[in-house]
Amino acid sequence: EPEVTQTPSHQVTQMGQEVILRCVPISNHLYFYWYRQILGQKVEFLVSFYNNEISEKSEIFDDQFSVERPDGSNFTLKIRSTKLEDSAMYFCASSGFDTQYFGPGTRLTVL
Amino acid sequence: DAKTTQPTSMDCAEGRAANLPCNHSTISGNEYVYWYRQIHSQGPQYIIHGLKNNETNEMASLIITEDRKSSTLILPHATLRDTAVYYCIVRGGLNTNAGKSTFGDGTTLTVKP
Numbered sequence: 001e002p003e004v005t006q007t008p009s010h011q012v013t014q015m016g017q018e019v020i021l022r023c024v025p026i027s028n029h030l031y032f033y034w035y036r037q038i039l040g041q042k043v044e045f046l047v048s049f050y051n052n053e054i055s056e057k058s059e060i061f062d063d064q065f066s067v068e069r070p071d072g073s074n075f076t077l078k079i080r081s082t083k084l085e086d087s088a089m090y091f092c093a094s095s096g097f098d099t100q101y102f103g104p105g106t107r108l109t110v111l
Numbered sequence: 112d113a114k115t116t117q118p119t120s121m122d123c124a125e126g127r128a129a130n131l132p133c134n135h136s137t138i139s140g141n142e143y144v145y146w147y148r149q150i151h152s153q154g155p156q157y158i159i160h161g162l163k164n165n166e167t168n169e170m171a172s173l174i175i176t177e178d179r180k181s182s183t184l185i186l187p188h189a190t191l192r193d194t195a196v197y198y199c200i201v202r203g204g205l206n207t208n209a210g211k212s213t214f215g216d217g218t219t220l221t222v223k224p
Contacts, residue, residue, distance in 0.1 A: 004154075033211065043155065043198075043214040056211060091154050093212075099145070100202075100212055102154035 002026040004103035006092050012109045016081050021106045023075045023092030032075045033093040033100065034067065036060070043091065049075065082110045114138070115199045120219040123193075129186040131218050133199030136180040144175060145202055145212070146184045148195040155198065155214075158184065189222045196220075 005024045013019050025032050034046040047057040049067050066078045075094075079086055087110045092103040116134040123129040135144060143162050147155040159166055159173045161182070166173045172185040186193055198217040203210055 035212075035214075037152070039152075042216060043149075043212075045211040045213065048211055089152050098143070099157055099160060101157055102147075104154045105152065107152070 002101075004092055004094055004101050006090075006103040006106050008106060009104070010107045010109070012111065013082055015084055015110055019079050019082055019108065021077045021079075021090050021092075021108070023077075023094075023103055024073055025075055025092065025094030026101060027073070029094035029096050029101075031055075031095045031100075032067075032069065033095075034077045035091045035093065035102075036088040037091065037105075038085075038088045046077070079108075082108075084110050086110050114201050114213065115215055117197070117199055117215065117218045119216065120221070122221050122223055123186075123189045125191060125222055125224050126188055129189040129193065129220055129222070131184040131186075131197050131199075131220060132181065133184070134181045135199065135201045138179050138201050142201045142203055144173065144179075144182050145200045146171070146173065147198045147200065147212075148193075149198065149217070150192075150195040155212075158197075186220075189220075191222050191224065194220060194222045 007022045032049040035043050037043045045058050047061045048055045064080050068076050089105045089107050091105045093100045143160050145160040146158040149155045159171050161173045175182045196217040196219050200212045
């Protein structure tokens, strides 16, 4: 069964550093998403991406964040200058025209 | 903001059916009801979805009331591995840009031996 995959599973970085989180969506999906979950809190929507552009973004997704689909398979989330409060689980998701499927997540720890 | 209301927690005995309710009184005509679960901090796992008819798959059954204002997820024979947070989400359906999923707090289901 096709799955969304994410790398790395855990990323530790210093405050102010740039990080790139990578996702491989399910191959025939058209819509791509990033969510995050701070420890003990709800899963929060960050951004959705369709047809090589952002279709919706939340207030969390400020200028420090960017997304890219650099090739036909990968979908990336870049945080330019990480802050302590960016520490969270980051989940990628993809969908065709209906069901979203989520990846296993990347745990980002900012020190 | 989440458009669904779920109980904070529920217990279920192993081997028994777990019935998880969800209220979605403001659901729109083209919105589906989706259920996901999250075990520890793993990625949300899709369980089932439906529009107005009852649905069943290998994991669960979904019962949606006739007025579509509420639904119940049924795990017919709960196991210890079904212990998780269960999320009920309403979202645009087939052949639409169905958009983001809005997660609430969900129901923490604890299956006990």
